[in-house]
Amino acid sequence: MSPDPLLTHDPDRRRDIAHVGPVELYTPVLAASRDFFVDHMGLREVHRTADSVYLHTWDDYQSWTVRLVQRDRAGIGRTYLRAASPQALGRLTQAVDGAGFGRGVVTDVRxxxxxxxxxxxxxxxxxxxxxxxxxxxxxxxxxxxKNQAARYPGRGANLRRLDHVNYLTADVPGTADFLRDVLGARCTEQIVSDDGSPQAIWYNLGNKSYDLVYTEDWTGSRGRLHHVAFATDTREEILRAADVCLDAGIHIETGPHKHAIQQTFFLYVWEPGGNRIELCNAGARLILAPDWKTISWTREERAKGQAWGLRTIETFHTHGTPVVD
Known part of the structure; x- marks a missing residue:
């Protein structure tokens, strides 16, 4: 039997990455970005240095979830990925180094x-x-x-955990090969061009529907961010977050709507530094099939817009951080 062209991973391959860990966000207005996440999103400040603030979502088992870093321009810093075991870490680093992407080891990350x-x-x-x-x-x-990391904050959006990171990339096909061949991730859904090449890709690391997303950067730039997404418990908290952001003068870009891709209920806002933040609730949707076949969305299907709600605003396709002319 010939291989299925939409089965973009090997079901027998070991899954060596457990989940997306903490992330770093650059902001030119550190104090305002901190207040956005603490006062309006419900995160807790757990540590600070001269140029950064560490924040924690209430059900993250790790000691911190987001590190805000003072920079001249907004954007994404490091994204940390936890290996599934010490042995998995060894296999992953060997694969990364062997592919020529390694940058050494650091021991000073809090x-x-x-x-x-x-x-x-x-x-x-x-x-x-x-x-x-x-x-x-x-x-x-x-x-x-005692099986919960911290008390429910009851404040603002009450963000429960980091959900996924959506990067912008100048080379979607090359990035897709890297995620599959080096990191062992699998593509659950994708947007394809008329010739069938991917323009946006959603990859998962475990059983969540997706963890790492890469979208074609229309500017041709490299290393930029589309958004960082945080999960809420319920849809109602996203609706409440829209009211909270309205009262606080936070820029609401689009939503609440429901995506057709991945079926995510969402709200997109810009934190004061300029980074796009998604509040999302995908319900109980998991990818349990070990032989899941990638769902491909064509240009015609995407032209229909969201599953329901208003049409996507133009800045959703053009805004990224750092901003380029």
Whole structure:
């Protein structure tokens, strides 16, 4: 039997990445970005340095979720990926180094053990790790249930966890090959051009519908960010977040609507530094089939817009950080 062209992964291959870990966001207005995430999104400040603030979502088992870093321009810093085991970390670093993407090891990342740095084909910096410091709640946020990282904040959007990162890339096909062949991720859905080549790709690392997304950068630039997404418990919290952002003067770009791709209920806002932030709720949708076949969306299908809601605003296709002329 000939191989299925839409089966873009090997079901027998070991899944060596457990999940997306903490991320770094660059912002030119550190204090305002901090207040956005703490006061309006419901994160908790857990540490700060002279030029950065560490924040934690209430159900993240790790000691921090987002590090805001003072920079002249907005954008994405490192994205950290936790390996599935110490042995998996060894296999991953060997694969990354063998493909020529490795950038050495650092030991000074807060709350993480040795981090093996690498870059994707577009230049976004990522890091692989295994050893991690778990979050320790104190008397101000200790939960009633010991299987929960921290108390439900009851503030703003009440973001529960980091969900996914959507990068912009100048080379979608090359990035797709890297994710599949080097990292062992699988493509769950994609947007294809008329000749069948991918223009946007959604890859998962475990059983979530997607974790890493890459969209074609219309400017041809490299290393830029489309958005970072955080999950809420319910759709109602996304609706409440729209009211919270309205009252706070936060720019609401589009939503709440429902995506056709991945069926995600969403709201997109711009935090004060200029980075696009998605609040999402994909319900209980998981990819459980080990032989899942990639869902491809054509230009004609995409022209129909979202599953429901208003048409996508133009800036959704043009805005990325750092902003380029």
């Amino acid at each position: 709350g993480l053990g040795p981090v093996h740095l690498f870059a994707d084909p577009d230049g976004h910096e990522l890091g692989l790790y295994w050893d991690v410091e778990w979050y320790r709640a104190d008397d101000t946020d200790r939960p009633a249930l």
